[in-house]
Amino acid sequence: xxxxxLLPLQLPFMRDALLITVMxxxxxxxLSCFLVLKGWSLMGDAxxxxxxxxxxxxxxxxxxxxxxxxxxxMICALTTGWLAERSxxxxxxxxxVVFSAMFALGLVMYTKIRTEVHLxxxxxxxxxxxxPLDLIEAGLIGLFVxxxxxxxxxxxxxxxxxxxxxxxxxxxxxxxxxxxxxxxSLCVIAALKAVGIILAIAxxxxxxxxxxxxxxxxxxxLMVSVGxxxxxxxxxxxxxxxxDSAPAPTVVLVMTGFFIAAFVVSAVKVARMRAA
Numbered sequence: 001x002x003x004x005x006l007l008p009l010q011l012p013f014m015r016d017a018l019l020i021t022v023m024x025x026x027x028x029x030x031l032s033c034f035l036v037l038k039g040w041s042l043m044g045d046a047x048x049x050x051x052x053x054x055x056x057x058x059x060x061x062x063x064x065x066x067x068x069x070x071x072x073x074m075i076c077a078l079t080t081g082w083l084a085e086r087s088x089x090x091x092x093x094x095x096x097v098v099f100s101a102m103f104a105l106g107l108v109m110y111t112k113i114r115t116e117v118h119l120x121x122x123x124x125x126x127x128x129x130x131x132p133l134d135l136i137e138a139g140l141i142g143l144f145v146x147x148x149x150x151x152x153x154x155x156x157x158x159x160x161x162x163x164x165x166x167x168x169x170x171x172x173x174x175x176x177x178x179x180x181x182x183x184x185s186l187c188v189i190a191a192l193k194a195v196g197i198i199l200a201i202a203x204x205x206x207x208x209x210x211x212x213x214x215x216x217x218x219x220x221x222l223m224v225s226v227g228x229x230x231x232x233x234x235x236x237x238x239x240x241x242x243x244d245s246a247p248a249p250t251v252v253l254v255m256t257g258f259f260i261a262a263f264v265v266s267a268v269k270v271a272r273m274r275a276a
Contacts, residue, residue, distance in 0.1 A: 052106025
């Protein structure tokens with residue numbers, strides 16, 4: 001019985017899949033707290049879809065795919081901000097137009113080239129096929145994002161709650177704004193190999209949203225978010241081996257289960273407070 005339960009850990013590809021998922025989950029879950037507080041859920045979705053044309057173009061030019069994805073993600077984020085500031089259209093509407101156009105452009109470009117790279121691996125990830133370079137890339141991105149958040153956490157929290165107050169206190173709101181966008185693009189790049197473009201948004205939203213339901217302090221929110229994301233990564237990858245399912249969707253389903261449980265607990269607490 002014990003040997004059967006430990007079997008996934010004896011397989012190198014399962015250990016690598018577990019490792020890269022945890023590497024991606026930690027920075028993404030920390031960043032998700034800020035995205036939830038700022039109401040930037042759609043921004044994460046937009047960037048995750050917008051990287052596709054950058055990946056295809058990088059492949060055509062023989063450049064690193066991560067570099068193409070990062071440039072495309074930043075172009076999408078900057079374009080969205082520029083259009084939102086100069087039009088009467090709301091930001092979420094602008095994001096919907098921009099990210100769908102970028103994603104469509106990527107699909108058109110992909111159909112025009114001959115490549116051995118499967119589109120499914122880009123869209124849904126290929127964590128069972130990760131290599132040493134993928135682990136190094138995810139690890140470096142994770143260290144950078146986590147370090148940046150820990151160093152500028154208080155400034156970022158103030159900017160998330162009240163950008164005007166942050167600027168009045170002498171903080172550079174523009175640097176914080178674009179710094180957050182840069183970290184968002186980097187987290188999407190790190191998540192590409194693990195969960196792909198389509199499911200990257202789950203890592204960037206679900207942990208923070210779940211933590212937001214169960215705690216009222218930001219420091220606790222960060223810890224709950226990271227804990228939930230890591231637990232989902234371990235349980236999802238581990239369970240996918242025995243269920244014979246794709247690891248990435250399984251991880252997302254576990255995250256969804258945690259969110260539903262948190263929502264129910266929160267709703268019960270509110271109901272009891274009102275009844276009292």
